[in-house]
Amino acid sequence: MAAERPYVDVDLPAAAGDLARASTPLDFTPVYEAWFEPCLRWLRALGVPDADLEDVGQEVFVVVRRKLAAFEGDKLAAWLYRIATRTASDHRRRAWFRRLWTRGARIELDGLADGAAGPAEAYERREAARLLDGILARMSDKRRVAFALYEIEGYSCDEIAHIVDVPVATVWTRLHHARKEFLARVAELQTEEEGR
Amino acid sequence: MKRLRDQREAADPVLARAAELLAARAPLEDDAARRQRVRARLRRRRMAPRGAAWLRAAAMVALVCSVAVASAMIGRVARTIRAHLEAARAARQAEHAPAHRHHVPAPVAAPAPVVVPAPVAAPAPVAVPAPVAAPPPSPRTAPTPHHAPAVAPAAPAGDSDEQRLLVDAVRALRHEHDPARAERLLSRYLDRYPDAVAAEDALALALEATLGRDPPRAAGFAVRYLARYPSGRWAALARRALDP
Numbered sequence: 001m002a003a004e005r006p007y008v009d010v011d012l013p014a015a016a017g018d019l020a021r022a023s024t025p026l027d028f029t030p031v032y033e034a035w036f037e038p039c040l041r042w043l044r045a046l047g048v049p050d051a052d053l054e055d056v057g058q059e060v061f062v063v064v065r066r067k068l069a070a071f072e073g074d075k076l077a078a079w080l081y082r083i084a085t086r087t088a089s090d091h092r093r094r095a096w097f098r099r100l101w102t103r104g105a106r107i108e109l110d111g112l113a114d115g116a117a118g119p120a121e122a123y124e125r126r127e128a129a130r131l132l133d134g135i136l137a138r139m140s141d142k143r144r145v146a147f148a149l150y151e152i153e154g155y156s157c158d159e160i161a162h163i164v165d166v167p168v169a170t171v172w173t174r175l176h177h178a179r180k181e182f183l184a185r186v187a188e189l190q191t192e193e194e195g196r
Numbered sequence: 197m198k199r200l201r202d203q204r205e206a207a208d209p210v211l212a213r214a215a216e217l218l219a220a221r222a223p224l225e226d227d228a229a230r231r232q233r234v235r236a237r238l239r240r241r242r243m244a245p246r247g248a249a250w251l252r253a254a255a256m257v258a259l260v261c262s263v264a265v266a267s268a269m270i271g272r273v274a275r276t277i278r279a280h281l282e283a284a285r286a287a288r289q290a291e292h293a294p295a296h297r298h299h300v301p302a303p304v305a306a307p308a309p310v311v312v313p314a315p316v317a318a319p320a321p322v323a324v325p326a327p328v329a330a331p332p333p334s335p336r337t338a339p340t341p342h343h344a345p346a347v348a349p350a351a352p353a354g355d356s357d358e359q360r361l362l363v364d365a366v367r368a369l370r371h372e373h374d375p376a377r378a379e380r381l382l383s384r385y386l387d388r389y390p391d392a393v394a395a396e397d398a399l400a401l402a403l404e405a406t407l408g409r410d411p412p413r414a415a416g417f418a419v420r421y422l423a424r425y426p427s428g429r430w431a432a433l434a435r436r437a438l439d440p
Contacts (some may be wrong), residue, residue, distance in 0.1 A: 032238075037224075037227075041223075041224050053224075054230055054234060057234060058234045058237055058238060061238060065238065119397060119401045119403070119430055120369045121370070122429075123362070123401060124366050126220075127363060127366070128219075128220035129221055132217045132218065132220055135217070150199070151199055151200050151201060151218055152218060152221050152223060153224065154223050182200070183210055183211070183214055186210050186214045186217065189213070190210060190213055
């Protein structure tokens, strides 16, 4: 499964083990270099919009830098994931307040540089992404993370279990329920589209 | 377990649609430039003087205080105005009330007409004639029936209609291969929502719908597009339409 991923950069368990063995306490630089990109993927699965990924990723690593000296143990990925979860949740809360002031006006930066396809194709892709985000937003956090990491980011269930720090069977269960929910919502959407 | 996104060719239409939706979100790719950028920002942040944080906190506190004071003042002004209005209304009612009203004080306190027809309890029905006891129609309630329907239809139609027109147009263009209908829908969209957020997309879609079919109309849309968005995302397409 892992070979299907478009990127092969970090072997998550190995990276965590190596770093933990290399030095205690851990240095910030190698942790940042190895885990920044995976962290962004987790944040995306946690529902952070692409346009905010960089900023929220930065916030995660501000916390990591502050707390790294106190980190003990070998579950670095799970520790980072917990920080990412809290940061994403803070971001969501702040975004909610921001939307109150800006009345929901949001510029999707992803759409701006999309000059390759024709207007209809670009619009259709954006619309599909909007629908997908809508469906994912209605899922519970646990299901959404398992689903997005597996279906969108291409992680294997073992890797997800390692990051989220739960048994693999739990990941399979979450994924199973998430897929069922996702397909039910897609079926609803399709009925709605056909009804028009 | 096979990933959903790999099932675009599935016979089940729900599976195929799910795969289509998932394909709209590509996996996040590594970006060394982004990593460097954030790294540099983290370094700058570490070097930033700590005073800046205090200053920001102080500004926040000042802002919160001023908002609290302002809202308290607004509340006080509102209360004063309301008190004045109530006093004026009471004075008006006192003026209109007939001289014998003081015999029966209860109906004055009860504003709702429903309460008044408690004639069972009233000892002397002659002393309380129904039309007098009924409170005079409030000046606020009277004119509303004339004003209400004029405002109603414009507001709630909003987003859903806007979205539906665009989605239907894209479907007509891409799936039903009916550019004429797409153009009609888009023209309607542009007439109704000329300054909408998606007006640029609508113009570009209209351009695409007319491009191979009706060059003069396509040129018209291209001119409109370039006039509004000279360096927009689809400016190159618009220029191509003007100069094939």
